[in-house]
Amino acid sequence: MLQKIIPALLPLLLISCNAPNSTDKFAVSYFRDSTAKLEYKDAIRQNFTSVPDARLFAGNSADAIWLKVEPKQAIDEQDAAWFLEVYYSQLDHVDFYQNNGRDVFYSGDNLPYKERPIDTRNFMLKLNHAELKGQPVFIRSTSSGTLWIPVRVLRESEMIDVQFRENIWHGAYFGLMGVIAAFNLVLAFSFRDRMYAYYSLYAIFSLLSMLSLTGYSFQLFWPNQAYWASRSFLFFGMLGVIVASSFLLRFLFLKDKESISRKSFRLLQITAFGSCFLAYLYYTIFLIAAQLNMIFFTITVIIVASNEAIRGKRAAAFILISWSFVLLGFFLTVLSFRGMILGPDTAVSIMMSFSALETILLSFALGDRFNQQKKDSLEQQIRLTDSYARFVPKQFLTFLKKDSITEVQLGDSVQREMTVLFSDVRSFTTLSESMSPQESFDFINALLKRIGPVIRKHNGFIDKYIGDAIMALFPGTPEDAILASIEIRQLLAVYNARRAGKNMQPIKIGIGIHTGRLMLGTIGEAERMEGTVISDTVNLASRLESLTRHYGVTTIVSERTLFGQQNPDAVNYRIIDHVKVKGKDDSVAIIEILDGEADEQLQLRLATRAKFERALQAYQGRDFDTAFDRFSEVLQVNPVDSVARMYAGRIAVFREKGLPPDWDGVQVMDNK
Missing domain, CATH: 2.60.40.2380 (Immunoglobulin-like)
Structure with missing residues (x-):
């Protein structure tokens, strides 16, 4: 950056220095x-x-x-x-x-x-x-x-x-300062940020100070105010110190009122303000006070900026560089005035050159700060969006064709076919009675943090957490949901093994899965809305999860889900009943997914699957004696088969009380 700025200023400086005489x-x-x-x-x-x-x-x-x-x-x-x-x-x-x-x-x-x-x-x-x-x-x-x-x-x-050469150089400087002052004043009103206003005033006071130093202000602005003309140069310099201090306090984010840096700038402002009064009372003292104030101000800026830069503030580096040039320009000006280097005729040009360089660097600093703020704002927006995404899944936004949560409007919706998975912890109320509220939340979160990654691994996303239950959506194939349910059961087995090592009660869950068309959208009102899914598909998946308790199994899927796979036989399953759930007129075949069971139980279920299917076929055909015998054979091999035991119990009731007159083999569920 400096490699471009300094060469650009040198020709103008040489124009003013190499005048013939x-x-x-x-x-x-x-x-x-x-x-x-x-x-x-x-x-x-x-x-x-x-x-x-x-x-x-x-x-x-x-x-x-x-x-x-x-x-x-x-x-x-x-x-x-x-x-x-x-x-x-x-x-x-x-x-x-x-x-x-x-x-x-x-x-x-x-x-x-x-x-x-x-x-x-x-x-x-x-x-x-x-x-x-x-x-x-x-x-x-x-x-x-x-x-x-x-x-x-x-x-x-x-x-x-x-005069032509000097007018070019002075005009370039005055024009630069005027443009910077006007531009930052526009920014101050546009962004309603006083920092830009302070910087605009600093550029204005620097401009007026140089106009006074070079004699233009006396010639053009106040030709009859000789008393003021001799004092205006340093007077505007003191005003520059006051507004520059306010600018730096904001630019460097020095908000701590007790910090030494903030107190130093405030002290410099007070002394600069006091010096302005001395200009009219004791001019000689004013000259000394003003010069000392400018020296201490520049040194203070460099010290504070160095300290803030060490702390990692990017903005401070720009301030350090720009005011280092001010300090260098000050010493070069003094040496030039004394004829020790370059010559007194170049002193004013040096002062203006370094003032211009400082102002340009500060403009770059403001630009960098603006870009950094814009970047920080964007990152904050991304973090905010990511935070919202923890409440509203990104996939939900994708289906609604929205790039950001901020674009979602009340009533946005889309219709799709998906597979819905419900999972719930059984007897959680009983479990929670032995826990404190904090332990209850810790337990739920410990379980859910294991289930969430499995859902995502199989191309699904969690739409809702409902206490200890979840509802997940799988927009791809039904296989994704079924494979996720199997892995969840395997994960739960490992989790329970750890709990057993701590003498803790094992956790049981129920999983219900159904595939169908559903509506994704937003519901609520202007001040509070949320994304949700509305469909009989969702209701049926929830009912299937509830049926896992009734049948004593872990995972139940609908016929549409199982046979919606490209290869249904890729998983081990058995049809366990035909039911009519509450709120539905049509019956649905419900299927138990066997994979995910403990190895011993899985082998027993597979060994008895053929007998179980023949028993169920006899049951549906009203051949209850054959059905009872087959179910009994299943129980002899696998006494813990809760579904076979349930059918044996039903047949015993039919034998005792008789068959209902409208019985058609479909089990009607009155409870949700």
Whole structure:
């Protein structure tokens, strides 16, 4: 990023630095009047010291500085007019003495702008014929701030070229700051985030501060407010510190009111605010206070940003880099003012360059923060959606053709054929009586967390948890549901083995499975809705699960489910009855899935399956004697066959009480 920004700024900086001038044709010397009271006639008699590069830095002093500017040799003036310029605008008094002191032109920040001999933001005087031939021009300067007095002598063409170059550089800087300020102000109103407003104000105050430093504000905005013009540069700088602190508190998420970082910024804001009042009361103290405040502010920013970056805050890295450039720019500016590097004429350009670089980096920081917030928001939305998905299965959304839970509307529905599996823990009420509420929930969750993965493994999804029961949907083939039921039983056997090792009662479940068309959709009202499945298919699957208790088996499936498989004989099963469940007019054949039983019991069931089927056939044909004998034979081999025992009991009742007149072999279930 920096590899692209810095090369882009360098050409503009070079434009402002490499302006041509003819100052080397003139000799510049100075005299320091420590009393600041000498008149012209006395000052010109003093010993003047040469200023080789025509750029004098006299520090912060109340002295008056006298400069003498004279050509090294007579200059032919036929080609153009010549101008003498003091090109630092922050001087209280700059008085030009021409024609041996007979003509005096007063200017400076402490005088109205209209007093200047030439309408320009710096201090300029047109040289006359005598001065080009050798007559010296004297300049008297004083300032309550920095006494930096850079002088250059320009032909008219050179002056135009210099001003053109400076206008390009300054215009680029002012335009950049204006665009950034306006853009962030729009963002502040768009996002209703004060952070962007603070940054916009920071850019505005930086812009106004530089306009004051370069003299444009005095020339364009308040030409009659000399008192304000000399104070506006640092005054806007202090306002910049105040809003920048508020910006950083938000940008770095420094919300802890007791943190040292937050207290430091608040203290800097208070001192900056106080410094603004000093500008009108004690200007010299204001200068010192403002400069110290800016130094401490920059150092504080770097320390706080470093600390936050170490803690892993990505945003802090941008702040650290950008304000490191501010600190570097500050030291380079000071060194340039003193003529130690580059030269005082580049000091303002350096200050503006690093200010622009800082602002650009902060804009990148805001952009990165916005992208990070957008990413975090998206991740939060994904987490939220995933959280909802734990309540509303993703497959449910898929069938409704929705990408997100937020798109689901009340009444959305779709019709499909699916296999429904109901599973319930038997005698849970009795089990829970010996448990605390927390233990009851722990027990249910321990069981369900084992069943859930099995359902998903076989391409199903759990639509509802109903206490200790579940309802799962299998949109694929009936095999998926049947294979899932078998694996659940195998898993339960392992679970019960662990419970037995802890002297705990084994868990028994019932599973009912039916296949048919059903409606998936949302029900409820605007403030509370949920996904559900509506169909006789669901009701029948629930009834089949209930029948497992009646028949003493674990898994019952409907005829449609079993023979809806491509290869029904891939599993071991036996038809155990024809029933008419409550709420249904038609009877349905119910089938026990044998796979999943303990090996010994499975072998016994398989060994007696043929006899059981012949017994059931005789029972349906009203040959109760044969049926009874066959069921008895089954029980001799497998005494725990609850279905065979149930049929033997029914036949005993028929023998005792007689056969109901409307009996057709279908068992009518009055209970759910």
